[in-house]
Amino acid sequence: MTVKLYIDSIHDALQEEMRRDQGVFVVGEDVGVRGGVFRVTQGLIEEFGEMRVIDAPLAESAIVGVAIGAAAYGLKPVAEIQFADFILPAVNQIISEAAKMRYRSNNDWSCPLVVRAPYGGGVHGALYHSQSVEALFHHVPGLKVVMPATAADAKGLLLSAIRDPDPVLFFEHKALYRWVKDDVPDGDYTVPIGKARLVREGEDLTVITYGLMVHYAEEAARELEKEGVSIELLDLRTVSPLDREAILAAAKKTGKVLIVHEDNKTGGVGAEVSAIIAEEALFDLDAPIARLCGPDIPAMPFNPPQERFYMVNSEKIAQAMRKLAAF
Amino acid sequence: MAEVKMPKLGESVTEGTLGKWLKQVGEQVYKYEPLVEVVTDKVSAEIPSDFEGVLTAILVQENETVKVGVPIAVIEEAGSGSAQASSASPESIKSSTQIVSNGIASAPQESAMKAETGAEAVAFSQSAAPTQVRYSPAVLKLAQERGIDLSKVKGTGIAGRVTRKDVLGYTQSASMHANPSSSMQTAPTVASTMATQNTPESATVSASATQNTETTSTSIQAPDNEEWIPVSAVRKTIASRMVQSKHQAPHAWMMVEVDVTPLVRLRERHKAEFKQREGIDLTYLPFFIRSTVEALKEFPIMNSTWADDKIILKKDIHISIAVATDNALVVPVIRHADRLSILGIAGAVADLARRARSGKLTIQDVQDGTFTVNNTGAFGSILSQPIINAPQAAILSVESIVRRPIVRDDDSIAIRSMVNLCLSLDHRILDGWVAGQFLRSIKQRLEGLNESTSLY
Numbered sequence: 001m002t003v004k005l006y007i008d009s010i011h012d013a014l015q016e017e018m019r020r021d022q023g024v025f026v027v028g029e030d031v032g033v034r035g036g037v038f039r040v041t042q043g044l045i046e047e048f049g050e051m052r053v054i055d056a057p058l059a060e061s062a063i064v065g066v067a068i069g070a071a072a073y074g075l076k077p078v079a080e081i082q083f084a085d086f087i088l089p090a091v092n093q094i095i096s097e098a099a100k101m102r103y104r105s106n107n108d109w110s111c112p113l114v115v116r117a118p119y120g121g122g123v124h125g126a127l128y129h130s131q132s133v134e135a136l137f138h139h140v141p142g143l144k145v146v147m148p149a150t151a152a153d154a155k156g157l158l159l160s161a162i163r164d165p166d167p168v169l170f171f172e173h174k175a176l177y178r179w180v181k182d183d184v185p186d187g188d189y190t191v192p193i194g195k196a197r198l199v200r201e202g203e204d205l206t207v208i209t210y211g212l213m214v215h216y217a218e219e220a221a222r223e224l225e226k227e228g229v230s231i232e233l234l235d236l237r238t239v240s241p242l243d244r245e246a247i248l249a250a251a252k253k254t255g256k257v258l259i260v261h262e263d264n265k266t267g268g269v270g271a272e273v274s275a276i277i278a279e280e281a282l283f284d285l286d287a288p289i290a291r292l293c294g295p296d297i298p299a300m301p302f303n304p305p306q307e308r309f310y311m312v313n314s315e316k317i318a319q320a321m322r323k324l325a326a327f
Numbered sequence: 328m329a330e331v332k333m334p335k336l337g338e339s340v341t342e343g344t345l346g347k348w349l350k351q352v353g354e355q356v357y358k359y360e361p362l363v364e365v366v367t368d369k370v371s372a373e374i375p376s377d378f379e380g381v382l383t384a385i386l387v388q389e390n391e392t393v394k395v396g397v398p399i400a401v402i403e404e405a406g407s408g409s410a411q412a413s414s415a416s417p418e419s420i421k422s423s424t425q426i427v428s429n430g431i432a433s434a435p436q437e438s439a440m441k442a443e444t445g446a447e448a449v450a451f452s453q454s455a456a457p458t459q460v461r462y463s464p465a466v467l468k469l470a471q472e473r474g475i476d477l478s479k480v481k482g483t484g485i486a487g488r489v490t491r492k493d494v495l496g497y498t499q500s501a502s503m504h505a506n507p508s509s510s511m512q513t514a515p516t517v518a519s520t521m522a523t524q525n526t527p528e529s530a531t532v533s534a535s536a537t538q539n540t541e542t543t544s545t546s547i548q549a550p551d552n553e554e555w556i557p558v559s560a561v562r563k564t565i566a567s568r569m570v571q572s573k574h575q576a577p578h579a580w581m582m583v584e585v586d587v588t589p590l591v592r593l594r595e596r597h598k599a600e601f602k603q604r605e606g607i608d609l610t611y612l613p614f615f616i617r618s619t620v621e622a623l624k625e626f627p628i629m630n631s632t633w634a635d636d637k638i639i640l641k642k643d644i645h646i647s648i649a650v651a652t653d654n655a656l657v658v659p660v661i662r663h664a665d666r667l668s669i670l671g672i673a674g675a676v677a678d679l680a681r682r683a684r685s686g687k688l689t690i691q692d693v694q695d696g697t698f699t700v701n702n703t704g705a706f707g708s709i710l711s712q713p714i715i716n717a718p719q720a721a722i723l724s725v726e727s728i729v730r731r732p733i734v735r736d737d738d739s740i741a742i743r744s745m746v747n748l749c750l751s752l753d754h755r756i757l758d759g760w761v762a763g764q765f766l767r768s769i770k771q772r773l774e775g776l777n778e779s780t781s782l783y
């Protein structure tokens with residue numbers, strides 16, 4: 001075990017896997033000489049050369065398109081979209097090609113592709129550097145969407161993603177890069193895709209969340225513990241496919257569920273989690289399922305007061321927890 | 328935006344149950360136009376709008392019970408543009424925001440406010456009336472599995488809601504002090520519930536609470552060979568009050584038959600002239616009420632109420648008369664019936680019956696009754712066992728007048744007009760002896776009428 005930053009564990013996962021598997025390569029804007037705008041791929045071009053660490057033009061459709069071709073050919077591309085906000089030009093490639101390749105070729109072809117992208121707000125990134133885009137892909141069958149909250153999960157899930165035979169979107173919260181550090185197992189290890197993580201056990205209410213919000217919810221849970229309310233906290237880790245078993249077990253345990261995400265509320269991942277609980281666990285519910293999410297406004301505002309207003313934080317989560325606990 | 332609040336419909340009325348909404352969201356509403364029906368345990372009435380404008384939100388649904396003063400609807404006042412809205416006092420803005428965050432506002436308003444309230448997304452109603460008992464699926468399931476009577480579980484949630492943890496905790500504490508003590512525990516609870524039920528309000532509330540528990544545990548959909556009729560607020564009130572009376576007051580029953588041949592002649596003689604002079608039909612009921620009132624004067628204990636540690640004798644004689652309408656039963660009151668002539672009583676009966684059937688009774692019209700006269704003869708009945716109109720001590724039903732052969736004192740047989748008077752009495756207060764004398768007094772008074780009896 002080594003305590004590592006979230007960003008370093010992603011770097012290490014890439015480096016170790018590129019050493020282990022000659023088929024793995026990185027492609028994206030500024031991933032080579034610059035080492036990535038967040039420095040995730042720092043030092044990789046020096047070690048693996050420009051044939052495996054490819055600086056791409058500013059054309060996301062091309063980055064993903066090239067990666068899909070390489071994946072179909074048998075390589076293991078890890079495409080980086082500089083900010084998740086910029087993934088939209090590549091949506092046609094991802095949804096129409098990558099997600100459907102195995103299905104439409106009747107299993108003859110597959111697409112072992114990883115698309116990495118930093119997402120999320122709270123870092124003064126404003127409109128085009130703060131979006132959460134997971135809900136767009138969550139809806140699409142054929143895609144896996146992974147959103148780790150800890151350094152250990154980031155490494156273990158990235159290795160699983162690269163080794164997965166089908167396309168995986170790997171969303172990294174940019175606020176976590178240099179804020180979160182935790183024990184990361186040394187060497188080669190994986191965290192299974194599609195398995196949630198029980199962060200803490202509690203009796204009074206269940207909070208289900210993922211990504212940055214796991215940490216805010218943990219802070220809020222510690223706060224509520226002082227007030228005598230114990231929180232069951234579930235980190236989804238993977239939003240597609242959802243870990244239905246873990247969701248239902250956590251919901252049934254307390255009968256009160258608060259779903260939290262930074263992404264806006266309507267049609268978000270929380271809606272699906274809520275529907276699963278409503279469909280499968282009605283008779284274990286003790287309160288209406290509650291959701292605390294970003295507001296349904298078009299984008300993250302630039303000025304700090306409005307950005308704070310937009311972002312879900314630990315105080316807002318604590319408030320929502322108190323309300324639900326009192327119900 | 329203006330809020331319409333639950334009005335105070337009478338003294339001692341603290342809450343009301345909404346009946347049918349007469350206006351829907353989006354409809355134009357004029358000032359004083361009826362908005363919604365409301366039912367208290369005493370009367371049903373219509374709430375008029377205090378404002379002119381468009382109904383933008385219904386905050387309380389049909390059959391929900393709310394306290395006096397709770398907002399029930401929002402009206403966008405006519406001619407109030409954004410200018411007027413922005414000049415509204417800070418307090419009114421604050422209160423309307425509160426409604427939204429409480430989650431009871433209607434959809435359009437909520438979405439309009441959503442951008443402002445932002446992450447304030449956890450929404451459920453906090454203002455649920457405490458009297459309305461609702462259980463979550465988890466609570467019902469646990470209670471069924473463990474055979475727990477939920478009415479005995481103390482709720483710690485919002486507005487006293489019984490939470491899942493309350494049920495789990497109840498099981499634990501119940502199993503901790505096992506058998507003998509647990510039965511001892513419940514006994515005082517029952518006694519104290521009974522004690523509080525002396526006031527009609529609290530009695531209604533608790534009776535309807537237990538009723539809810541029973542009905543909610545049934546399944547959700549009617550099978551094909553049944554039709555399920557939703558229970559209206561009025562019907563619920565009637566049901567709970569009947570159950571309450573029958574459970575609390577041990578009913579005893581007596582009947583006498585009365586020869587009203589002279590009364591029939593008296594009425595026949597004055598009927599046409601009376602109608603012409605007074606504009607009211609001269610029925611038999613005022614005569615029965617008059618005789619009953621006189622007998623009540625003679626036996627004041629009949630005009631009383633049981634209060635556990637005492638019996639309250641009522642000095643005022645207010646006669647409740649049962650009036651059936653298409654879908655309900657109301658019991659308006661003839662106040663100070665002892666001060667009225669036959670004409671006065673006839674006028675009061677006609678007025679109350681007319682207003683009861685058109686739903687125009689006020690709260691004063693239905694409260695404070697001390698004894699009930701029930702005119703079951705109107706349906707052709709010759710025998711009935713009425714349920715006492717709690718908290719009164721007795722109820723008299725007057726059956727149909729029928730012509731029958733009667734053996735008279737001199738052994739002759741004659742055709743006479745006979746009527747049965749049936750009395751249900753609260754045996755806690757009254758015994759057969761006094762009730763019998765009371766009935767005999769009414770009988771003698773009725774049989775003593777003759778064609779020269781004055782109607783004025």
